[in-house]
Amino acid sequence: MRYGAIDIGSNAVRLLIADIIQKGQDITFKKNTLIRVPLRLGDDAFLDKKISPAKMEDLVKTMKGFRLLMDVYRVEDYMACATSAMREAKNGADVVSRVRTEADIDLEIVEGQKEANIIYSTHIAENLEHNKNYLYIDVGGGSTELSVFTEGRVEVSRSFPIGTVRMLDNADEPETWDEMKEWIKDHTRKYKHMLGIGTGGNINKLFRLSEEKDGKPLSIGKLNDIYLHLRSHSLKERISVLGLNQDRADVIIPACEIYLTVMKWASVRQIFVPRVGMVDGIIETLIDKNLR
Structure with a gap:
């Protein structure tokens, strides 16, 4: 099947x-x-x-x-x-x-x-430690989906029109960033030692660049080092020297900026990268509909 x-x-x-x-x-x-x-x-x-x-x-x-x-x-x-x-x-x-x-x-x-719900259909919550708190961050080309997980379930979630292509086109609004900052502060300040979960094509690529072992978290310090390394190369060098695809080489910079900013605002020091995305969630949604 x-x-x-x-x-x-x-x-x-x-x-x-x-x-x-x-x-x-x-x-x-x-x-x-x-x-x-x-x-x-x-x-x-x-x-x-x-x-x-x-x-x-x-x-x-x-x-x-x-x-x-x-x-x-x-x-x-x-x-x-x-x-x-x-x-x-x-x-x-x-x-x-x-x-x-x-x-x-x-x-x-x-x-x-609904986009956020489909992404969460990957059943990622089943692999979370129930005594820890997580901020789920999914960064796309046009939007960023955020969710707070406590005791293995979603407590609150929100989609913001901030994304990598939108930033490259200078179509992101300062007011939206302020709104996202306020939302993050309001919903994470009561938790100590919050961990991050990152999904999306860019964070998957960033994780591969970090050379961390699968299942290990990526620290905000190492993510920032990768960001600075990528920024030190021109777009052409990111393609020719670092081997990034042309349509990845430009969006990976604003993607880094979104992840780093969200992690900073939420005081998240480490982020896990399970390498799942929207298409995985769609398949799980179909399985839930037809077979479960």
Whole structure:
């Protein structure tokens, strides 16, 4: 049995095809195929408040390709979600209509809270130590989702329109940063020794650059050292010398800034990086819907 997960983000569009594994009551999945296309829809949405004809055409073509791949892999069920960029695009409904008509894919534009809920569907809370407090930080191209975990459950969560592509386009608002700072202070000040959990493509890459062992946390000091090292190289050098993909080499800098700022405001000294994201959450959501 195979499921498909499509994540239409502000920086990239992803398709994950996963093999579902059932052993008694235990249901897990194994990643079969993962495709990432750097369309960067956020450049249109955050500056012009709409998806341009050229980007819409590229998205429709990508969705046609994803539809064909899911057919070839005999995917039994799928879910396609669009996040921050499409939320802000005034012609988002037109994009959804074209994707349905031309690519035969039902696409849903999800609100920030549902996006956060899908990410948490990875059942990450089951692996948390119940006597510790965590701040969950998911940084995307257009938004940052924050949640406070206490006793293994979500106490409070919030989505803020602050993201890597948005920052590169100078489309982030100072008032939004102030609002996020106040929210973090209000909801974390009563906890001592709060730990961080970071998800998203950039923190996954930063963790690999840190050369920490899987399962070990990344300290704020080491994350800051990586940030300074990346900043010391030009964009071209980050690609040619450090080996970053072109569409990662620019967004990784604002991503570092968001993670470091949030950790500082919440007095978080260490962050765990489980290397899961939106597509993993979508697969778990499908498993919950169909099998659990």
